[in-house]
Each structure stands twice: as structure tokens, then as C-alpha cells.
Amino acid sequence: GLDGEVLTEDFPADHYHHRGVFWAWPHSTVDGKDIDVWTLEGARQRFDKILSTTATDEEAVLSFQDHWAFDESPDKAEVVETVTFTVHPADAKAQDIDVVIRLENVSGREFILRGSKTANKGYGGLCFRPDSSRKPMHFTTAVGPTDEDVLNLRTPWADASFATEKDGKKLSGLAIFQHKSLPGYPHPGWILRNYGFLGQSWPHTEPYPMKPGDSCTLRYRMVVHRGDAQQADLADRFAVYEKSAATP
Numbered sequence: 001g002l003d004g005e006v007l008t009e010d011f012p013a014d015h016y017h018h019r020g021v022f023w024a025w026p027h028s029t030v031d032g033k034d035i036d037v038w039t040l041e042g043a044r045q046r047f048d049k050i051l052s053t054t055a056t057d058e059e060a061v062l063s064f065q066d067h068w069a070f071d072e073s074p075d076k077a078e079v080v081e082t083v084t085f086t087v088h089p090a091d092a093k094a095q096d097i098d099v100v101i102r103l104e105n106v107s108g109r110e111f112i113l114r115g116s117k118t119a120n121k122g123y124g125g126l127c128f129r130p131d132s133s134r135k136p137m138h139f140t141t142a143v144g145p146t147d148e149d150v151l152n153l154r155t156p157w158a159d160a161s162f163a164t165e166k167d168g169k170k171l172s173g174l175a176i177f178q179h180k181s182l183p184g185y186p187h188p189g190w191i192l193r194n195y196g197f198l199g200q201s202w203p204h205t206e207p208y209p210m211k212p213g214d215s216c217t218l219r220y221r222m223v224v225h226r227g228d229a230q231q232a233d234l235a236d237r238f239a240v241y242e243k244s245a246a247t248p
Contacts, residue, residue, distance in 0.1 A: 018129035025124035031109035078107040094225035104215040122204035132196035140229035156186035160198040179219035
């Protein structure tokens with residue numbers, strides 16, 4: 001957080017595969033064979049190389065490449081993943097972090113990207129696991145706050161805020177904004193869970209097939225902020241982002 005508080009939780013006992021801020025899909029397939037980079041059973045994302053690191057007064061950029069591979073053949077790339085983080089300077093209320101995830105099918109076979117089929121929940125995509133010791137969670141979206149768990153909601157942004165201290169008097173949190181280039185924008189693939197989870201789950205419950213050589217690019221903005229969604233002016237910040245975001 002902006003005041004040094006820890007917002008994320010790694011490998012929690014209730015969902016050991018949750019990894020702070022992460023992006024993964026549980027029920028994708030290569031030529032019909034499951035390639036699960038969500039629970040890391042039989043496959044995983046493997047780091048290849050740093051592509052660039054730059055820092056100026058205006059932004060800091062980290063770009064890297066990894067590949068999806070089955071554990072039985074870890075050096076054989078099935079999907080090449082290129083990820084770029086662009087971190088903008090913080091202001092008094094928040095800090096913006098742009099995330100670009102590009103997936104390219106290099107398997108030579110059909111690759112299908114898909115969220116969780118279990119109970120048609122659709123888990124998968126860009127995920128934030130909050131520190132669940134700081135419950136209760138306070139979820140807010142473009143259509144208003146919600147106290148209920150959500151598995152599908154057509155909104156371009158969503159936020160999870162929670163106590164920075166155990167007395168609950170001070171809040172901070174993280175929001176995810178969809179870029180308007182996201183297929184189906186505003187995409188309804190959102191998962192908000194009160195045990196502590198915020199996910200922008202694209203393509204959610206629908207399979208997204210990719211022929212050999214096909215690629216897709218997912219763009220988001222994460223906003224780390226003080227206070228709750230209203231105190232951080234998230235609705236106004238999103239309006240500025242949506243208006244300014246270039247569509248490639």
C-alpha cells in the first residue's frame with residue numbers, strides 16, 4: 001500500500017494456489033490436454049528473460065517473457081507470455097499500475113484459454129488475493145457497492161478495500177480497471193469473494209480458442225489506493241482512464 005502496509009497474501013491455507021497479484025487460468029487446453037497454470041498441477045509458467053527495465057520521473061517499466069509448459073517437457077513452450085508493468089507516480093490518494101499480458105500460441109496445435117469449469121465459476125485471469133486477516137472486505141464496482149459474493153457482473157472496474165490495521169478504522173485497497181480494448185468490454189467476468197478475492201476473469205466461462213500463431217492481449221490498470229473506493233475517487237479516476245486509454 002501507499003503507506004507501506006501489506007495488501008496481498010501468498011499461498012493462504014484456504015486457497016494455497018492464490019499468489020498475491022497473479023494471472024492464471026485453470027482449465028485451458030493444448031490439443032485437448034489440460035494445461036493448468038492455476039493450481040500448477042502438471043504445468044506452469046516458466047520464466048524466460050527480462051525484456052526491458054526503464055525508470056524516469058514519469059514512469060517505471062518492467063517487461064519480461066515466460067512460457068507455459070507441461071512439467072514433463074519444461075523447455076517446450078506451448079504458450080509464450082509477454083508481460084509489461086508500467087508504474088506511474090503516486091499522488092495523495094492512489095498509484096496507477098498498468099498491466100499488459102500478451103499470450104501467443106506457439107504449440108503448433110489448438111490452444112483454448114478458459115476459466116474454471118467447476119460449478120461454472122469462471123475463475124481465471126488477473127487476480128488479486130487480499131490479506132484475509134484484514135477482513136471484512138468492502139467491494140465497490142461501477143454499479144455500486146456489494147456485500148454479496150459475485151461470480152458475474154457487467155462492470156468495467158471493481159475494487160476491494162479493507163482495514164490496514166486490525167481496529168478497522170483505516171482502509172486501503174486495490175482496484176482493477178478494464179481497458180476498453182478488452183474483448184466484450186465491459187466484460188462481465190468478475191469474481192468478488194468475501195473470504196478475500198478480486199478477479200478480472202477473462203474469458204471467464206466462455207472458451208477462447210487460438211489457432212497456432214494466434215495471440216491475444218489483455219490490458220488493465222491496477223490502482224493501489226488509500227481509503228475506500230469513494231475516498232480514492234475511483235469512479236472519477238476510471239472516467240479519466242477510459243477517456244484517455246488508446247485502443248490499439
